Amino acid sequence: MNPRRQMLISAALMGAAGALQLPGLLRDVQRPAADFPWFSLIGAALILGAAIGTLLHALWPVRGGRPVRDWRASLPFHLLPTLALLLGGGLLIDRWQVQNSDQLTRTAFDRAVRDVELRPVPCPRAGAQCVGANVDAPLLAELLQSAVTAAGGRVEVGTFSQTRQGDRVMGEARVTLRAGLRQVPFTLRYDGPVIVGRAEPLPDAALPLAQATLERADD
Amino acid sequence: MTERTASHIQPDGPQFRPRPGPMRLTLLLQALFLLGMLTGLAVLMVSSPLSRLSDRVIEVFPWWFLLQALSFGAYAHAYWGAFGTLGKAAAPMQLWRHPELRTLPALPPLPLWRAALLYAVPVALVGGMFAWGSRDLGVQVARYTTNGQWTSAARLGFTRVSCRDFPAGSVQPDSLCLVAWQDFPQGRSFADTVRAWVQDERLTFTDAGQPIEAPALNLPFRQAGGVTGGQWTVPLRRVTEDDVQPFTVTAVSRRDPVPASGAAPAPELASWLRGQVFHSVLIVTPGASSPGVTAP
Numbered sequence: 063m064n065p066r067r068q069m070l071i072s073a074a075l076m077g078a079a080g081a082l083q084l085p086g087l088l089r090d091v092q093r094p095a096a097d098f099p100w101f102s103l104i105g106a107a108l109i110l111g112a113a114i115g116t117l118l119h120a121l122w123p124v125r126g127g128r129p130v131r132d133w134r135a136s137l138p139f140h141l142l143p144t145l146a147l148l149l150g151g152g153l154l155i156d157r158w159q160v161q162n163s164d165q166l167t168r169t170a171f172d173r174a175v176r177d178v179e180l181r182p183v184p185c186p187r188a189g190a191q192c193v194g195a196n197v198d199a200p201l202l203a204e205l206l207q208s209a210v211t212a213a214g215g216r217v218e219v220g221t222f223s224q225t226r227q228g229d230r231v232m233g234e235a236r237v238t239l240r241a242g243l244r245q246v247p248f249t250l251r252y253d254g255p256v257i258v259g260r261a262e263p264l265p266d267a268a269l270p271l272a273q274a275t276l277e278r279a280d281d
Numbered sequence: 282m283t284e285r286t287a288s289h290i291q292p293d294g295p296q297f298r299p300r301p302g303p304m305r306l307t308l309l310l311q312a313l314f315l316l317g318m319l320t321g322l323a324v325l326m327v328s329s330p331l332s333r334l335s336d337r338v339i340e341v342f343p344w345w346f347l348l349q350a351l352s353f354g355a356y357a358h359a360y361w362g363a364f365g366t367l368g369k370a371a372a373p374m375q376l377w378r379h380p381e382l383r384t385l386p387a388l389p390p391l392p393l394w395r396a397a398l399l400y401a402v403p404v405a406l407v408g409g410m411f412a413w414g415s416r417d418l419g420v421q422v423a424r425y426t427t428n429g430q431w432t433s434a435a436r437l438g439f440t441r442v443s444c445r446d447f448p449a450g451s452v453q454p455d456s457l458c459l460v461a462w463q464d465f466p467q468g469r470s471f472a473d474t475v476r477a478w479v480q481d482e483r484l485t486f487t488d489a490g491q492p493i494e495a496p497a498l499n500l501p502f503r504q505a506g507g508v509t510g511g512q513w514t515v516p517l518r519r520v521t522e523d524d525v526q527p528f529t530v531t532a533v534s535r536r537d538p539v540p541a542s543g544a545a546p547a548p549e550l551a552s553w554l555r556g557q558v559f560h561s562v563l564i565v566t567p568g569a570s571s572p573g574v575t576a577p
Binding site: 065132133134177178179196197198200201203204257258259260262263264266269 | 364365366367368424428431432435440441442443445446447460462463557558559
């Protein structure tokens with residue numbers, strides 16, 4: 063069979079396979095997770111790059127009439143579209159994630175916080191995110207720290223300060239949360255009751271919740 | 282058709298046949314692969330994926346992927362040197378359809394180190410995949426186990442607190458510290474509540490019906506100096522269904538003062554507890570025992 067025809071058939075098949083990968087990539091991009099969809103992007107770029115490369119190699123005008131089926135001859139045809147797809151796709155996804163960083167960080171924090179059994183509570187301030195749990199304030203700080211680390215964020219060294227006022231502890235921490243490839247700064251304020259080493263007796267009813275507020279810090 | 286079959290050895294067609302040894306190995310491994318796939322389908326037809334068989338199926342996974350890696354390696358060994366130019370060596374399908382291609386000269390043998398590399402790279406990739414899949418799992422399992430223990434203790438009237446201000450030696454960095462200051466639900470005593478919690482954590486969950494209760498453990502509580510309590514090493518459930526792990530459980534309460542019997546349980550913790558506003562402590566530490574507290 064004519065090698066050009068074979069290559070066109072290969073390109074069509076690989077193009078179909080790449081088209082099947084695209085919905086997954088789009089879903090990964092729109093999924094409100096804070097991580098960059100490296101795996102789907104690389105997979106889609108490889109298969110679409112191979113399809114476009116084969117197509118280019120088959121249709122590129124050569125003087126001999128039929129394309130040479132050797133990897134050295136076809137490498138640039140495959141390499142250039144693959145790299146272009148990788149770079150262009152990465153830049154586009156990064157721009158999209160910067161625009162939607164609020165939603166991304168919010169979901170990532172939500173998920174990490176739910177993993178350590180803190181639950182969302184109604185927030186007095188608009189635009190902030192509040193979580194609470196029936197624990198004491200030092201434990202709340204520890205849980206928040208592990209949640210921020212698990213969400214791919216960073217904690218500035220020694221920032222989970224705790225100020226004691228009577229039988230309450232309050233504190234503030236400057237953290238960054240990940241949105242795609244960027245780190246977005248946030249301020250985390252928390253306060254809660256003290257249970258160990260407390261002076262006043264504990265109430266018979268349930269203790270007030272230990273609460274934390276996550277707010278976007280100005281950078 | 283006959284014309285095409287007869288003239289299949291032509292200058293435009295394949296010039297070589299694959300190396301015979303690795304080619305036979307490839308066919309053998311792919312036959313095994315096919316058999317495994319058919320067996321898997323049969324298993325899926327007769328049983329639910331959540332059945333007791335699932336553990337065995339998961340044990341087979343590394344071997345399954347090893348088989349595929351070796352199959353890739355054998356295929357690469359059979360065809361290495363002819364990949365760059367498409368159609369240079371006859372493909373397995375061509376060899377099957379046109380037996381006269383089997384008389385072509387075989388590809389030249391590879392040096393041993395290169396052949397070994399061709400098998401080692403896919404096997405290393407599969408190994409890396411499994412290593413990546415099992416990374417950090419210990420941390421996650423420990424966290425979910427702790428969360429489960431916390432939830433069931435919270436149902437019984439305990440509140441989780443930070444272990445930071447507990448007396449050194451009675452807690453470890455990965456301990457779970459729970460306190461209680463109200464009456465326990467259903468008017469239970471402290472000892473009964475702790476026993477109920479331990480039995481809760483010894484339930485085994487299966488996909489079939491109710492959770493299975495473990496036989497009750499004999500947890501002796503000792504009373505002395507106005508406190509009651511004890512420390513035991515008990516096997517408790519981990520998050521994975523059937524797995525248990527020893528945990529050190531320390532329980533001390535000054536809620537129900539009773540006459541003394543024997544030595545004081547965890548004297549350091551007991552004297553510390555007298556200065557606190559809550560009446561009961563429950564400390565759960567993974568591992569057989571923690572230093573600093575005397576075992577009963």
